[in-house]
Amino acid sequence: MTEAFLIKYDAKTLSEANAQDLVSATTEAVVKFELLSTDPQSKIKLTVPSKASQSSDVRFAGSFVLYNFARLANLVRNFEKACNLGKYPSLPDISLVDFSLLTDEGFHCTTRECGI
Numbered sequence: 001m002t003e004a005f006l007i008k009y010d011a012k013t014l015s016e017a018n019a020q021d022l023v024s025a026t027t028e029a030v031v032k033f034e035l036l037s038t039d040p041q042s043k044i045k046l047t048v049p050s051k052a053s054q055s056s057d058v059r060f061a062g063s064f065v066l067y068n069f070a071r072l073a074n075l076v077r078n079f080e081k082a083c084n085l086g087k088y089p090s091l092p093d094i095s096l097v098d099f100s101l102l103t104d105e106g107f108h109c110t111t112r113e114c115g116i
Contacts, residue, residue, distance in 0.1 A: 033062030037062075
């Protein structure tokens with residue numbers, strides 16, 4: 001995982017020590033997520049698969065959630081920067097959005113689940 005961070009961010013941007021700190025923080029967050037999302041009565045199996053054998057019984061929900069959160073946070077950050085530069089208008093207040101314009105059933109399910 002450290003190698004992946006060093007590949008993504010060049011050596012000028014990220015030192016190996018900083019990459020190791022990021023790996024430690026990410027690993028800790030994934031383990032916490034998995035522990036908190038497991039029924040307290042269940043046994044917990046922590047496995048680190050090798051690159052050669054990606055075990056099918058290993059859970060990756062924590063890393064999936066962290067990855068997608070980071071992607072969405074980056075999208076929001078870039079959108080806000082673009083709004084500040086005048087590339088896009090700011091989003092309207094949620095109370096002004098006409099959700100009746102959403103005609104696809106998938107959108108309605110999403111808005112109902114969000115309590116909108």
